[in-house]
Amino acid sequence: MTATPAQSVTGSTPGSSRSLGAIARWLTLADHVRIGMSLVGGAALWLAIATVLGAVLGVERFDSAAALVDAGAHIQLFSMHQFALVFGVAAPLMLGVAIWSVPSQLHASNLSLPRLAAFGWWSWLVGSVIVFVSYLGNGGPGGGAERYVEMYLLGLGLVIVGLVAPAVSLATTVLTRRNGQPLASISLGSFSALVGAVGIVLTLPVALGTTVYLWVDYVNARVAFGGADLLSSWLGWALREPQSLLYVVPALGVLGDAAVRTAKSRQPLRGVMLTGVGIAATVVLSSVTQQAHVFAVGTSPSETLQSFVPFALFNLVPLLAPVVVILLSLLALRAGKPALSGAFVASFLGVGMIFTGLVGSAAMHLDALNLVGTVFGEATLVYVVYGAVLSAMGAIALHAGTVTGKALPDVPVTLLSLLGVLATVLASLPHYVAGFLDQPAASAMGFDDSGVVGVTNIATAAGHVLMLLVLVAFLGLFGSSRRADTVTDRYRVEASA
Amino acid sequence: MTAPALAAGPARRTSTVFVATAFVAAGVAALMGGMLAMWLQFRANAPTRVASDGVSLIKDWLKKDVAIPEVAATTMMFTFVIACVMAQWAVYSARRGDKSHTTLALAVTLFTALAIMNAQVALWMQIDIVLRNDAYETMFYTVTGTMFAVVASAMVYSLVAMFRVLAGRTGDHDVLAGHALYWYAVSGMFATMWFIVYVQK
Numbered sequence: 042m043t044a045t046p047a048q049s050v051t052g053s054t055p056g057s058s059r060s061l062g063a064i065a066r067w068l069t070l071a072d073h074v075r076i077g078m079s080l081v082g083g084a085a086l087w088l089a090i091a092t093v094l095g096a097v098l099g100v101e102r103f104d105s106a107a108a109l110v111d112a113g114a115h116i117q118l119f120s121m122h123q124f125a126l127v128f129g130v131a132a133p134l135m136l137g138v139a140i141w142s143v144p145s146q147l148h149a150s151n152l153s154l155p156r157l158a159a160f161g162w163w164s165w166l167v168g169s170v171i172v173f174v175s176y177l178g179n180g181g182p183g184g185g186a187e188r189y190v191e192m193y194l195l196g197l198g199l200v201i202v203g204l205v206a207p208a209v210s211l212a213t214t215v216l217t218r219r220n221g222q223p224l225a226s227i228s229l230g231s232f233s234a235l236v237g238a239v240g241i242v243l244t245l246p247v248a249l250g251t252t253v254y255l256w257v258d259y260v261n262a263r264v265a266f267g268g269a270d271l272l273s274s275w276l277g278w279a280l281r282e283p284q285s286l287l288y289v290v291p292a293l294g295v296l297g298d299a300a301v302r303t304a305k306s307r308q309p310l311r312g313v314m315l316t317g318v319g320i321a322a323t324v325v326l327s328s329v330t331q332q333a334h335v336f337a338v339g340t341s342p343s344e345t346l347q348s349f350v351p352f353a354l355f356n357l358v359p360l361l362a363p364v365v366v367i368l369l370s371l372l373a374l375r376a377g378k379p380a381l382s383g384a385f386v387a388s389f390l391g392v393g394m395i396f397t398g399l400v401g402s403a404a405m406h407l408d409a410l411n412l413v414g415t416v417f418g419e420a421t422l423v424y425v426v427y428g429a430v431l432s433a434m435g436a437i438a439l440h441a442g443t444v445t446g447k448a449l450p451d452v453p454v455t456l457l458s459l460l461g462v463l464a465t466v467l468a469s470l471p472h473y474v475a476g477f478l479d480q481p482a483a484s485a486m487g488f489d490d491s492g493v494v495g496v497t498n499i500a501t502a503a504g505h506v507l508m509l510l511v512l513v514a515f516l517g518l519f520g521s522s523r524r525a526d527t528v529t530d531r532y533r534v535e536a537s538a
Numbered sequence: 539m540t541a542p543a544l545a546a547g548p549a550r551r552t553s554t555v556f557v558a559t560a561f562v563a564a565g566v567a568a569l570m571g572g573m574l575a576m577w578l579q580f581r582a583n584a585p586t587r588v589a590s591d592g593v594s595l596i597k598d599w600l601k602k603d604v605a606i607p608e609v610a611a612t613t614m615m616f617t618f619v620i621a622c623v624m625a626q627w628a629v630y631s632a633r634r635g636d637k638s639h640t641t642l643a644l645a646v647t648l649f650t651a652l653a654i655m656n657a658q659v660a661l662w663m664q665i666d667i668v669l670r671n672d673a674y675e676t677m678f679y680t681v682t683g684t685m686f687a688v689v690a691s692a693m694v695y696s697l698v699a700m701f702r703v704l705a706g707r708t709g710d711h712d713v714l715a716g717h718a719l720y721w722y723a724v725s726g727m728f729a730t731m732w733f734i735v736y737v738q739k
Contacts, residue, residue: 153554153557153558154554154558157558205565208561209558209561209562209565210558212557212561213554213557213558213561216557217553217554217557239561242561242564242565242568243564243565243568244568245565246565246566246568246569246572247568247569247571247572248572249569250568250569250570250572250573250576250684251572251573251576253573253680253684254573254576254676254677254680257669257676257679257680257683258676258680261669261670261676262669262670262671262672262675262676264670264671264672264673264676265580265672265673265676265677328568328572329575
């Protein structure tokens, strides 16, 4: 299904028939381009919701005494924002981009088991709509309407199934449709998609099992898991760092591919690069412990070591993945004809933002800094997720020419990436500052909003609004490029004879 | 002068379904593993009570008046062994082009799955606990109910594989090998659950 030339419509087909045909094709979709684009489109919708929620929460926290939104809905707003960022944006966006581009990277005609991937898309869509409706009806974590809390858990289960199914299809595609290439020789994008997909397959079912327990307990006795108020404490590990790194692992591969295809070079130290991406898989262990590992200096060296080892395993080791990829992508750029491109700039800045979020997460787990329970944690998640959005822009710029036959113009992509990074920093960095000033997490009232704290909250609101504008502009750019004249695809790799 | 075209190599064996089954099995194992880990955590955190010997302290997890129907549970465990042997027999027969034995093996696997599900229902009826009293009861029905659904999924796999063989697709070794792999994985999961929930209690 890749590299499809534009097909001319012959004859005069009525417009309504064409529309019906398009809808029917979309409903019965079973090719990687449509499935991938559907997931990306769905994630774009959730990104719009997440940015609006982020802006509302920023304005709400600007003045902690005034209430823009009913105070009883605050817990749900914060929880919905987190859901939107992780299961609405990061996971489906990266899966969608990978499904859209990996078959063309492997020179395969389609995904393996495309109907399983399509089932995943529909399941995710239905589940995420159910979750959205349940929040509107006072459901979700902390919700007061029983039916809507039950609905939330059902929707969450469907969302998880909807992410695991395409991940199975994607991982199978990389392993079985390599056209004879050894695994070590495939593109870094495909390899990182495999790592991310396997990570999702191994960790999200654990969250599904917890969801089943929560649902059965909630519907019946509510004696084991504590009802709606404690939903987030049981499932929180799936919605924060380091687990979020697993959802965005494909971003690392996008950067590696963008570097070599921009510089027209070979990847130096390719084995190290693959190992770097593979390091991200250590995050799978987070689903085993399901808790935050805080480092505290103990009263004896052995006590300190006991605290340091899990902290390092879950917070420092995953940092190596983006570090290795960033350094080696710069080396690849230097090894060829050093140049900048829209895809490289977007993916480089995206991985940089992901790295910043992970560094923040590691810092948050240092007991001495006393940041747990502050807005610092919210900022780390925004860094990672918005970083993934930038990387997805880079991936679309990198592969649009091959997959759709219409490359994106370079300059607008670069400018939008720079705007996107500004939006990400504005939406996150002020909360790093506010975290040090002890602004509490998931709370819009009861803290001192005078001085810097008030400014940081309004700055984050501005950052989220700017990200919404970047999203709209990028969608416009992608849509207009489909109708515009063909642009030279600077990333195309000519097949060797 | 043009070089003669190379002869086509042997057809590559496709393993798409087998690999996908392995991933699904890994996912289902993560699902059951996560649920059993939570079971162990709850059991470890349960309060203690004096055991029936009047001296030692034990975890007050399974109430003293509740008896696990061990016959039904252990019968299920051994029935899984039969299902695995039958699933492997289907692979063996298909490799020899023996359609009738392949079909028979898959049919027996299917009915074995039915027997397992029947035994599970019998166990639920014999254990005589309700869902609403405490954490043990909630988690017992959730974890065994999820296992029931997993066995049902394996049964559907057997049914689909059997229909494919009946329709003449006896060369689908990939599907039959994947089917056997899934049964092995499900049996491993049940063995773990059997030990934790029914033996250790």
